[in-house]
Amino acid sequence: MDVPLYNKEAWNREVEGGENGWTKPFDSEVIAKARKGDFGILLTENIPVPHDWFPPIQNADVLCLASGGGQQGPVLAALGANVTVFDNSPAQLKQDQLVARREGLSLKTEEGDAADLSVFADESFDLIFNPCSTVFMEDVRPVWKECYRVLRPGGILMTGSMNPIHYIFDIFKADEEGVLEVKYSIPYSDIKSLSENDLNKYVGNGLPVEFGHSLTDLLGGQLDAGLVITDMYEDYMMDSPLQKYHPSYIATRAVKK
Numbered sequence: 001m002d003v004p005l006y007n008k009e010a011w012n013r014e015v016e017g018g019e020n021g022w023t024k025p026f027d028s029e030v031i032a033k034a035r036k037g038d039f040g041i042l043l044t045e046n047i048p049v050p051h052d053w054f055p056p057i058q059n060a061d062v063l064c065l066a067s068g069g070g071q072q073g074p075v076l077a078a079l080g081a082n083v084t085v086f087d088n089s090p091a092q093l094k095q096d097q098l099v100a101r102r103e104g105l106s107l108k109t110e111e112g113d114a115a116d117l118s119v120f121a122d123e124s125f126d127l128i129f130n131p132c133s134t135v136f137m138e139d140v141r142p143v144w145k146e147c148y149r150v151l152r153p154g155g156i157l158m159t160g161s162m163n164p165i166h167y168i169f170d171i172f173k174a175d176e177e178g179v180l181e182v183k184y185s186i187p188y189s190d191i192k193s194l195s196e197n198d199l200n201k202y203v204g205n206g207l208p209v210e211f212g213h214s215l216t217d218l219l220g221g222q223l224d225a226g227l228v229i230t231d232m233y234e235d236y237m238m239d240s241p242l243q244k245y246h247p248s249y250i251a252t253r254a255v256k257k
Contacts (some may be wrong), residue, residue, distance in 0.1 A: 001191055002229035003209060004113045005086055009134050011089035022131070025070025025095045034078035042070045043131050043160030044235035044249035053253045057081045060126040063150065065143075066114045068092025073107055074099040078131065083107040084125075086114070112154065115142040122223070123152045132160035132249060132254055135210050140217050144225035151256040154165075157227060158253050162190070165213025166237070166248040172198065173241040176234045178241045188212030219252065227254035 014020040040048030050081060059078035068087030068237060073096045077083040085096045093109040100107050110119060114130075114137060128147050134140045147157050167188035173179040184193045190202060190209040200257040203209070222229060234247035242248055 002211070003138050003191075007208045008088045008090075011097055011136075011208060012091040013192075013206050013210070015089065015095065016090035022069050022071070023092060023095065025099045026074060028103065031074055031078045031099070031105070037079065039075050039079060041075050041129075043129075043158055043251040045132075045237055047233060047235045047251070048253070049158060050079040050233075052232075054155070054159060055096060055126055057127075058079060061124060062127045062129060063120070065127045065128050065147070066136075067129060067131050068096055068109075070095030070099040072129055074103065074105055077105040077107045078103070081127075084110060086110045086112060086117070100127045106131075115139065115146065117150050120150045122149055123155075124150045125249075126152055126155050128155070128157045128159075130157065130159040132162065134159065134213065134218070135162045136208050138211055140213050141221045141224070144221045144227065148225040148227055148256055153256055155256045156253060157222070157256070158251070160235075160249055160251045161218045162212060162219075163234070163246070163248055163250050164208075164212050165244060165246055166240070167193075168240070172201075174241055180241055180245075184212075186212055187214050187217070190239075199250040218250070222252065222254050226256065228257055229254045 015023045036165050043049055060081045062076050062081040062083045064085040064212050066087055066091055067094050068085055073085040087093050088110055096109055164186040170181045170182050172182040173181050189211050230253050231253040232249050235249035236243040237248035
């Protein structure tokens with residue numbers, strides 16, 4: 001399977017379906033509040049990123065990485081940042097273009113794979129904002145290396161990730177029966193961990209394929225790339241039976257020294 005191509009098409013379908021919350025553009029009220037400095041944007045499902053995680057936003061060069069959908073990018077543009085939204089899904093990028101036209105915002109969009117940011121020069125950005133999307137990438141370490149390269153010294157990477165514990169359970173029993181039964185090892189891969197029948201069932205529904213990365217790759221990979229993690233928090237997936245027991249998300253703030 002060509003994972004970037006398959007997930008591009010899957011996310012285009014998610015936009016068309018209109019049910020996925022990450023594909024729904026923010027309305028004019030949210031943008032109007034952001035113009036006044038009142039904002040809250042997500043790396044994970046529920047908890048807004050703390051304001052003290054952000055550098056000064058006015059005139060900052062910001063890369064919204066794998067962050068299409070008409071949400072984070074337009075808010076940061078409304079706050080005065082010079083925003084580029086980079087995403088694998090052209091349909092997701094169209095949501096950002098829609099909000100920018102509607103609200104008179106200036107932002108750029110660029111289609112591509114997060115593991116290859118060669119379209120950008122070294123030290124191009126002050127902030128990279130990456131909501132929970134590495135779950136759709138087969139290998140996260142090249143992503144962290146590219147983030148380090150395109151960040152300026154003192155630049156900040158904010159990213160949301162899935163805690164690997166989320167992927168150790170039988171996904172069908174969890175989704176269909178609300179039962180948590182340990183079945184898979186980490187690192188997890190829809191492609192390699194599922195049986196052929198289960199993968200066909202999953203792909204047959206047109207869903208993006210997912211990857212449960214180890215903490216060594218999610219956190220250690222950022223450190224190996226040269227970044228310094230300065231803060232983190234956890235968040236819950238509210239429609240998962242796991243939410244009764246353990247957070248499914250990790251958000252981190254890292255700095256290029």
